[in-house]
C-alpha cells in the first residue's frame with residue numbers, strides 16, 4: 419500500500435456532511451501509478467516510452483478501459499441518514515458493513531432540517547425539488563420535525579426499557595435516523611457512483627456526500643484520474659446519433675428542416691402557436707446551450 423503525504427493528511431480528517439454526518443477515510447490501496455502499472459502489463463513495454471502517465475490515464479478513461487481503475491480501492495467510514503443510505507446502498511459493487519441496530523441501540527441522532535431548507539416539489543422533474551419554502555413556514559415544519567423525532571425516540575427507548583428486542587423496537591424509527599457503515603469500493607465503480615450521485619439529478623443529501631468524497635478525497639488520492647474524470651465524464655456531454663444530425667442541420671442554417679425532423683420524431687409539437695417539447699428535446703436544448711447554440715424552438 420502506498421501512502422503519499424497528501425493521502426496521509428486525509429486520514430486525519432473526518433469531513434462533516436449534513437448536520438451530523440461525516441465521511442472519514444479509513445484506507446486506500448493504490449494510486450494513479452497503480453493504474454498505469456496495470457495498463458502497461460496489457461499494453462507491454464513498447465508503449466512505456468511514448469505514453470506519459472497522465473496521457474495514458476486520460477486515454478484509458480476516455481476509451482472506457484475500465485479494469486486498470488479497479489486496481490485501486492478505497493475504504494470509507496460514513497455516517498448517513500437512513501433515507502440517504504437507502505439510495506447509497508443501491509450501488510451493489512461496494513463491500514459494506516453497517517452498524518447493527520439488532521445488536522446495538524440505534525444511534526441517537528436524526529437528520530434535522532433548518533427552517534430555510536425545506537425544498538419545494540419540482541414541477542418539471544417529478545423526482546426533484548426547486549426553490550425553498552419561506553422561512554416562516556419552514557420554522558413550523560422544523561418545529562414539528564423536532565417533535566416527531568423526540569416522540570419516535572421516546573417510543574423506541576420505552577420499548578427498549580420494557581425489554582423489547584432491539585430488532586423489533588427499532589421498526590418505527592424515522593428514516594432520518596443516522597446509521598454508520600464501512601464502505602469499500604474500487605475506483606472504477608466509485609467513479610460510476612460519483613458520476614451518478616454528483617449529478618444535479620441526484621438528491622441534494624446524497625449529492626453532498628458524493629461531492630465531499632469526490633472533491634475532498636478522490637481528487638487528492640488520484641489527481642490524474644480525477645482530472646480525466648471531470649473532463650471526460652462529469653463535466654462532459656454525450657450526443658446521440660439523432661442529436662448529431664440535428665446539430666449538423668442547425669450548423670448549416672437549415673432551421674426549418676431541423677424543426678420538421680424533430681416534429682417527425684415526436685420531440686417537439688406545435689400547440690397553440692408555441693412549442694411543446696419532450697423531456698429529451700429539453701435535455702437536447704440544454705446541451706445546445708452548453709455548446710453556445712440557441713435551440714430554434716425556444
Ligand SMILES: Cc1cc2nc3c(=O)[nH]c(=O)nc-3n(C[C@H](O)[C@H](O)[C@H](O)COP(=O)(O)OP(=O)(O)OC[C@H]3O[C@@H](n4cnc5c(N)ncnc54)[C@H](O)[C@@H]3O)c2cc1C
Pocket residue numbers: 508509510511512545607610614615619620621
Ligand atoms: C437520479 C437517480 C434516480 C434514481 N431513481 C430510482 C428510482 O426511482 N427507483 C429505483 O429503484 N432506483 C432508482 N435509482 C437507482 C438506480 O436505478 C441504480 O440502482 C443505482 O443508481 C445504482 O446504479 P448501478 O446499478 O449502475 O450501480 P452499481 O450497483 O454500483 O453497479 C455498477 C455497474 O455494475 C453492473 N452491475 C452491478 N450489478 C449487476 C448485476 N447484478 N447484473 C448486471 N450488472 C450489474 C452494472 O453495469 C452497473 O451499472 C436512481 C438513481 C439515480 C442516480
